């Protein structure tokens with residue numbers, strides 16, 4: 001719950017102290033360390049591909065989504081949605097989303113539902 005400010009004076013003090021810190025509104029980092037530009041970078045090339053991968057993973061299958069034309073923050077959000085839908089773990093590595101297990105069909109269907117021209121690649 002947000003604390004309700006009791007007076008304009010309190011509000012003024014709050015704004016003043018925030019300004020004095022000179023933190024970025026976007027990323028809450030000090031201005032000098034602002035990472036907004038980095039975070040706004042589109043990582044994927046728009047050629048959305050979903051594939052299964054099990055090589056070099058000790059026999060474990062993962063579903064890999066590449067090419068989403070999104071920023072790191074947006075990729076994280078998509079990864080979260082996919083994890084929720086598939087009921088499994090997953091992570092974002094650079095421009096790539098990895099979901100545990102063979103979720104290629106489910107991921108593909110969901111991405112297409114979201115309006116992405118996602119295609120199956122590989123096995």
Ligand SMILES: [Zn+2]
Pocket residue numbers: 024025026027028029034035036037
């Ligand atoms: Zn920033």
